[in-house]
Amino acid sequence: MLKFSLDARRGSFHLEVECSFASDWTVIFGPSGAGKSTLLRLLAGLDRPNRGRIALDGSALTESSIGVYASPGHRRTALVAQQPALFPHLSVRANVAYGLHSLDRSGRASRVAEMLELVGATGLAGRNPQDLSGGEAQRVALARALAPGPRLLLLDEPFSALDGAASDALLERLQLWLKENQVQAVMATHDVTDALAMGAEVLLLREGRRTALGPAAQVLAAERQRLTVRLQGRSD
Amino acid sequence: MDWQAFALSLRLAAVTTAILLAIAVPLAALLVLGRGRWLAALEALATLPMVLPPTVLGFFLLVLLGPRTAVGRGITALLGHPLAFSFDGLVAGSVIYSLPFAVQPLVAGFASVPTALVDAARLLGAGPVRLVATVLVPLARRSLLAAVVLSFLHTVGEFGVVLMLGGDIPGATRTLSIVLYNQVENFDYAAAGRTAAILLGLSVLALAVIYSTSQNRGSLRGGRRA
Numbered sequence: 409m410l411k412f413s414l415d416a417r418r419g420s421f422h423l424e425v426e427c428s429f430a431s432d433w434t435v436i437f438g439p440s441g442a443g444k445s446t447l448l449r450l451l452a453g454l455d456r457p458n459r460g461r462i463a464l465d466g467s468a469l470t471e472s473s474i475g476v477y478a479s480p481g482h483r484r485t486a487l488v489a490q491q492p493a494l495f496p497h498l499s500v501r502a503n504v505a506y507g508l509h510s511l512d513r514s515g516r517a518s519r520v521a522e523m524l525e526l527v528g529a530t531g532l533a534g535r536n537p538q539d540l541s542g543g544e545a546q547r548v549a550l551a552r553a554l555a556p557g558p559r560l561l562l563l564d565e566p567f568s569a570l571d572g573a574a575s576d577a578l579l580e581r582l583q584l585w586l587k588e589n590q591v592q593a594v595m596a597t598h599d600v601t602d603a604l605a606m607g608a609e610v611l612l613l614r615e616g617r618r619t620a621l622g623p624a625a626q627v628l629a630a631e632r633q634r635l636t637v638r639l640q641g642r643s644d
Numbered sequence: 645m646d647w648q649a650f651a652l653s654l655r656l657a658a659v660t661t662a663i664l665l666a667i668a669v670p671l672a673a674l675l676v677l678g679r680g681r682w683l684a685a686l687e688a689l690a691t692l693p694m695v696l697p698p699t700v701l702g703f704f705l706l707v708l709l710g711p712r713t714a715v716g717r718g719i720t721a722l723l724g725h726p727l728a729f730s731f732d733g734l735v736a737g738s739v740i741y742s743l744p745f746a747v748q749p750l751v752a753g754f755a756s757v758p759t760a761l762v763d764a765a766r767l768l769g770a771g772p773v774r775l776v777a778t779v780l781v782p783l784a785r786r787s788l789l790a791a792v793v794l795s796f797l798h799t800v801g802e803f804g805v806v807l808m809l810g811g812d813i814p815g816a817t818r819t820l821s822i823v824l825y826n827q828v829e830n831f832d833y834a835a836a837g838r839t840a841a842i843l844l845g846l847s848v849l850a851l852a853v854i855y856s857t858s859q860n861r862g863s864l865r866g867g868r869r870a
Contacts, residue, residue: 454763481769493760497782507768
């Protein structure tokens with residue numbers, strides 16, 4: 409279970425959210441600028457909040473009151489962003505193996521093969537990142553993030569370069585794998601269809617504040633009603 | 645041609661460049677990746693030798709390393725000889741004098757590596773040493789080459805610090821720049837021309853290496869793909 413209470417200021421933007429995610433797959437839904445990416449970066453430990461705490465399965469990852477800030481590499485947390493950020497000087501195989509330095513050579517090789525197969529990128533192992541399409545690069549970035557065996561997977565609109573069918577197939581395999589390996593996933597999106605399709609639980613975020621948290625259908629129905637009322641108000 | 649001075653200049657430049665790399669790579673990484681206001685003061689300190697007149701720097705080092713200070717006496721006791729007017733003293737002075745020429749290209753190179761790649765490495769468990777060795781240095785290799793070449797050439801061509809700190813001792817502190825100065829002072833313009841041509845040739849060769857490398861890696865000029 410992921411629990412957090414965060415207060416972070418970035419210039420004029422102020423994020424203040426308190427939540428507890430119990431579902432295996434939670435979607436953070438909100439318009440651009442709502443604070444989705446900021447929240448994911450805080451959860452990943454890449455940024456520090458002004459104040460707050462983050463706990464995963466009861467272990468404190470961030471606790472500002474006593475100065476605890478687990479480094480990003482020691483949180484068992486993976487983050488896959490919209491831009492794949494593959495290391496351009498390393499092959500696909502070496503990219504996926506980057507987080508596996510504690511394994512021996514054969515252990516790394518088999519884990520890389522397993523991850524590339526999971527994301528449907530087995531044939532790309534010897535290629536360079538510069539030679540990949542956007543969708544292929546996103547698959548490899550996902551394989552690289554999953555390879556070390558995270559406990560929490562954060563996804564920031566990671567499948568934007570994949571077409572609908574490819575994205576659906578990958579997500580189906582991914583969700584099954586996450587369940588088998590007991591990995592909790594949190595995905596940020598501004599696409600309501602993604603939120604409806606994947607979100608057992610949805611956090612609605614607007615201007616840095618939590619406006620709703622609950623089952624996808626319930627939260628998104630309320631949001632649709634709110635938007636309808638707003639549109640009717642404009643047309644009147 | 646004073647081949648002894650030529651060899652001494654190359655030796656001084658090689659030793660200085662090696663020491664500078666060992667200092668400048670972690671220092672530049674700290675300046676780019678670190679947090680805190682004190683980093684600005686550290687960067688200013690590392691840049692100071694660039695704007696300080698070489699004779700002033702040489703004078704300060706001469707006093708600091710001489711018998712009048714505790715530092716100088718301590719080093720003399722440790723090494724068994726004073727650093728001033730020795731090859732080791734020239735190395736110490738050269739490292740300080742050329743420090744900005746190694747640090748600045750590396751800072752620029754490391755800073756140009758996309759933050760997303762640094763974040764990715766950190767999320768995958770890379771500590772500072774691994775991050776520098778496997779991401780920053782490989783992606784900033786052209787800046788690393790520039791730092792090596794600039795440090796080397798700057799050391800080969802230095803004059804003020806060498807003269808103040810090392811004097812003119814054949815085989816120990818007489819470098820090509822000192823030889824050139826002596827030749828001009830003796831109105832031996834033909835010999836001075838040959839010495840100057842060698843120093844010029846080294847500079848042109850080094851710049852050719854830097855620019856040919858950048859031409860070969862033209863894709864890096866327009867920014868790195870993340």
